[in-house]
Amino acid sequence: xxxxxxxxxxxxxxxxxxxxxxxxxxxxxxxxxxxxxxxxxxxxxxxxxxxxxxxxxxxxxxxxxxxxxxxxxxxxxxxxxxxxxxxxxxxxxxxxxxxxxxxxxxxxxxxxxxxxxxxxxxxxxxxxxxxxxxxxxxxxxxxxxxxxxxxxxxxxxxxxxxxxxxxxxxxxxxxxxxxxxxxxxxxxxxxxxxxxxxxxxxxxxxxxxxxxxxxxxxxxxxxxxxxxxxxxxxxxxxxxxxxxxxxxxxxxxxxxxxxxxxxxxxxxxxxxxxxxxxxxxxxxxxxxxxxxxxxxxxxxxxxxxxxxxxxxxxxxxxxxxxxxxxxxxxxxxxxxxxxxxxxxxxxxxxxxxxxxxxxxxxxxxxxxxxxxxxxxxxxxxxxxxxxxxxxxxxxxxxxxxxxxxxxxxxxxxxxxxxxxxxxxxxxxxxxxxxxxxxxxxxxxxxxxxxxxxxxxxxxxxxxxxxxxxxxxxxxxxxxxxxxxxxxxxxxxxxxxxxxxxxxxxxxx
Ligand code: NAD
Numbered sequence: 158x159x160x161x162x163x164x165x166x167x168x169x170x171x172x173x174x175x176x177x178x179x180x181x182x183x184x185x186x187x188x189x190x191x192x193x194x195x196x197x198x199x200x201x202x203x204x205x206x207x208x209x210x211x212x213x214x215x216x217x218x219x220x221x222x223x224x225x226x227x228x229x230x231x232x233x234x235x236x237x238x239x240x241x242x243x244x245x246x247x248x249x250x251x252x253x254x255x256x257x258x259x260x261x262x263x264x265x266x267x268x269x270x271x272x273x274x275x276x277x278x279x280x281x282x283x284x285x286x287x288x289x290x291x292x293x294x295x296x297x298x299x300x301x302x303x304x305x306x307x308x309x310x311x312x313x314x315x316x317x318x319x320x321x322x323x324x325x326x327x328x329x330x331x332x333x334x335x336x337x338x339x340x341x342x343x344x345x346x347x348x349x350x351x352x353x354x355x356x357x358x359x360x361x362x363x364x365x366x367x368x369x370x371x372x373x374x375x376x377x378x379x380x381x382x383x384x385x386x387x388x389x390x391x392x393x394x395x396x397x398x399x400x401x402x403x404x405x406x407x408x409x410x411x412x413x414x415x416x417x418x419x420x421x422x423x424x425x426x427x428x429x430x431x432x433x434x435x436x437x438x439x440x441x442x443x444x445x446x447x448x449x450x451x452x453x454x455x456x457x458x459x460x461x462x463x464x465x466x467x468x469x470x471x472x473x474x475x476x477x478x479x480x481x482x483x484x485x486x487x488x489x490x491x492x493x494x495x496x497x498x499x500x501x502x503x504x505x506x507x508x509x510x511x512x513x514x515x516x517x518x519x520x521x522x523x524x525x526x527x528x529x530x531x532x533x534x535x536x537x538x539x540x541x542x543x544x545x546x547x548x549x550x551x552x553x554x555x556x557x558x559x560x561x562x563x564x565x566x567x568x569x570x571x572x573x574x575x576x577x578x579x580x581x582x583x584x585x586x587x588x589x590x591x592x593x594x595x596x597x598x599x600x601x602x603x604x605x606x607x608x609x610x611x612x613x614x615x616x617x618x619x620x621x622x623x624x625x626x627x628x629x630x631x632x633x634x635x636x637x638x639x640x641x642x643x644x645x646x647x648x649x650x651x652x653x654x655x656x657x658x659x660x661x662x663x664x665x
Contacts, residue, residue: 160488161195164259165203167252168354173204176349176376177212178356179219180369186212188377193350196262196496197486197531205349207377213385216375220312220339221391223370228309228337235335236286238371242331242362243279246272253323253354255488260348261322262495262532263450264487275327277616278632282331285637289336300651307641309337311393314386316379316407318399319498320453320553322348323355325421328620328631329396329640330372336640341392342374343383345399347498349376379403390414394640397421398455401551401577401625408627419639420627421620423551424579426602426611427460429568429594432467434584435608440471442584442610443557444478448536449612451494452555453502455626456580456604456612460548461559462568468561472540475559476522479536484527496532497554506534506554509547516545518558549575565590573601579622580604580611603630 165171175186186206193202208216227235246253254269263271291305313333317325322344330340344352352374359372375382387395387410396419397407404422411418428446430439446458463471487495497503503526510524523537536555541548548558562568572581581600584607585591591607594600603622604614614620619634621627630636656662 161202161259164252164255165350168249168256169357170203170350170353173206174350174353176205176353177208177216177374178360179216179373180360180363180371183208183212183215188212191346191349191376193260193348194499195259195531196498197259197488199531202260203350205353205376208375208382213375213377213382216341216373217312217389217391219370220341220373223368224309224311224339227339227368227371230337232286232289232335232337235337236283238362238366238368239279239286239331239334240283241365242359243276243283245358245362246276246279249354249358250276253351253358256351256354257322258487258495260350261319262487262498263453264492264495265490267450268487271321271324274324274616275331278324278327278331281616281633282335285332286335289637289641291643296647297657298649298655299653300649302648302650304646306644306646307336307638308644310640310642311338312391313338313340313640314389314392314395315340315342316383316386316395316397316399317342317344318455319345319347320450320455321398322351325398325631326352326355328616332637333640334371336637338640339371340373341386342372343379343386344374344376346376346378352376387411388414390416393417394419396629396631401627404627417639419629419631421455421629421631422622422625422627423577424455424457424622424626425459425549425551425575425577426456426580427462427572428458428581428611429462429562429565429572429583430464430467430471431565431583431585431587431590432464433586433590435586436467436471436474438608439584440474440478442582443475446610446612447557448479448482448494448555451497451534452536453498453553454612456614457555458557458611459551460572460575461557462562462572463559465561465563468559472521472538472559475538479522479538482536484533484535494536494555497534499532502553503532503534505552506556509550509552509554509556510537512547513539513545516547517542518545518547523555544571544574551577565593569594569599576625577622578602578624579626580606580614582606582609582611584608
């Protein structure tokens, strides 16, 4: 049996799979066929029959109907279901991690890491299920009590990007479930098999607890299933992860119907390296952030600001390190960089480098497609005298723009001058420089690190960015609040009716 077949068998995937599920797969599925392609070879892995209108409707209505019961289950009991989901994911960590690598192209260690992130999210959500606190306020009126409480919100639509095909679902679904919401997931059309595998795991857990319709999936094109979801009045919250262009459209569609949206969009992340930095540390962090996941993380390092006194030395060391990056099948041991996701991503890489040449950048290493089957490119370093239009855009590929600076003020100013605001970092051993970078006049990003690269966030913090990254926050901290509705309650237990602000409104 081939390795690919074993992964599919371990996760209950067939050569052709239905694409819509509420706990039971909806068959016979009648939508159009979608073929999942292995980016390592360009060959098909398996097929999915996408959700047609009737299947979408069944999924959505089941999610909406089951919400009314799920919201009345005590939150700690909901937490037990999520605990079970985490345990089931532990059992399937190896095949699911491998499937992530197979279908998306990230290396095995990152595929497994993504499943670990799902497990961590479940653990976090279980704890939260006993901590969905609202504060109590001191009323200005005698014998009055004021407090805030949080209610479940409804059906949460989760639309995810190809590059984190399972972890982003878990960020949303684990929190939504303990908050009393049901979810309908529309995964990326580049990674439908990972979604089916996750849904199979959810089905086992739901069945064990006598549940249905808590975790649901509807696979289909963005222009069909995605559009239905973002315009569906039964969905009070859309959590969207993807490009800024698409996020703008999703935001407008939700706002038009007074729906809420969480937007996790494109980044243009940067590291500033000060002359007093530990350069060994910085080099390792730069390498992982720029080359890891073949530059296909929202937090991938795209711009590197080097102090002029160390710039040539750091670039020379980086070029040497780039020469040692092992490129190949992401499932093989010892490989550090897999393929890009598809042919379109290769075109984006080539077009960006064409613009680099036109706009005066110097390619110091890389710059070519790798001559082998699949969608491989060389990790690339470009030196710039100043920012150029293409370095202000996100290209989802391993292209690193290197700029030099003389003062930290100048570096921070240029760092903040792009439209995106996701992740940022400084390498320094100076307390002043670190604090300057983290201050109100420092990084304008949602994530700001010291002596850590831009990618690889832990789930305990709220994850998300500012400006054209969309302003969303997911995963840790108090991100759960986005999945609930807040209610302020005031109770009068006196026999008087005093009005707030001393207003009097009495009939003589
Ligand atoms: P994309 O915008 O092409 O697609 C994202 C999702 O939107 C997919 O599921 C797609 O099918 C869906 N979609 C397409 N048309 C739609 C429509 N009309 N209505 C509703 N949904 C529609 O993004 P991608 O190429 O899959 O992912 C890469 C992008 O995602 C990058 O820009 C990256 O920075 C971003 N991303 C951001 C974060 C973050 O947390 N900030 C995380 C991961 C990825």
